Amino acid sequence: MTLILTAGPAEEPVTLGEARAFLRLDDTGEDGLLAALITAARAVLEGETRRAFVTQSWRLLIDRFPEGAIVMPLAPVAEVTAITLVARNGESETVDPALYDLELGAEPPRIHPAAGGGWPAPKKRAGGIAIDFTAGYGGPASVPQALKHAVLLLVAHWFETRLPVAFEGANEIPFTVGALIVPYRRFRL
Template sequence: MTLTLLTGPAEEPVSLAEARAHLKLDATEEDALLTALLTAARATLEAETRRAFVTQSWRLTLDDWPPRPIELPLAPVASVTAVTVASLSGAMLPLDPAFYEVDAGGEPARIAVKHGQAWPMPATRLAGIAIDFSAGYGTAADVPMPLRQAALMLAAHWFEHREPVGDGAKLPRTVSALVKPYRRLRL
């Protein structure tokens, strides 16, 4: 199972202006660094929570169909945009959406073949199945405030503490507390 980002977020959940105001910065010479830290903070917290904050497009690639419904590894899922299977020619052929059903509102979101149907077997043993989906809360304004605040605080923490830290570095406690309710557990 491989998860690939197809299209990243159109914006960060925290703007440069918000970060500059939080840090009480008037000068603009460190805007490039601060912008990079905002992106890094978002990516770190998305990985920590297994969520996409601002809407993004992803592809889940599988070798074979699992015996149970397929669980999509990110939340919240807005839609499944395509399910494709490798043909003998090597082309990825789309499946008709009427062939499968999607529970996008669940966590994890799931996709399953409809009753009485069977998934078509891919013509290749490796990466013969691709599921394209969009995940995220929507725009930056739609991201829950605790997640936005955590991204802001993490970027500010990194801005103010630029020295490298040793192995096993953890998120600051306040940031960890803000994201805790949004973490998706792995079993």
């Protein structure tokens, strides 16, 4: 299973102004650093929670269809735009949406073969099935406040601690940030 970002978010869950206000910065001299920290914090927290915060497009490549449902690796999933079978020669065939059912509101989101049907056979052995989908809560206003606050706390932590540290636990998410994201974490089984 390979997950590829095809179009990142158009905006971040928190603005530079919100980060400046949170850090009590009056000038814009650190805006370049703050923008980079906001993007990095969002990416780290999305990885920790296995959620997309702001709308973004992804492609999931799998080798074969599972016995039952395809469990999506990210949540929330807004839509599945296409399921495509890719042949060795590069030709592709789009799977008819009537052949599958979407359970996007489930946790985790799933794609099932339609009732009474099954999945079509892949056209090649490795990475022959591409699932294009859109994930995220929507725009920044739709991102849960706890996740936005976690981004701000992590930005503040990195802003104040600019040098790498080498002690046990240095690579861990700060406790307060971890506490905010606990309800949104999707665990791997």
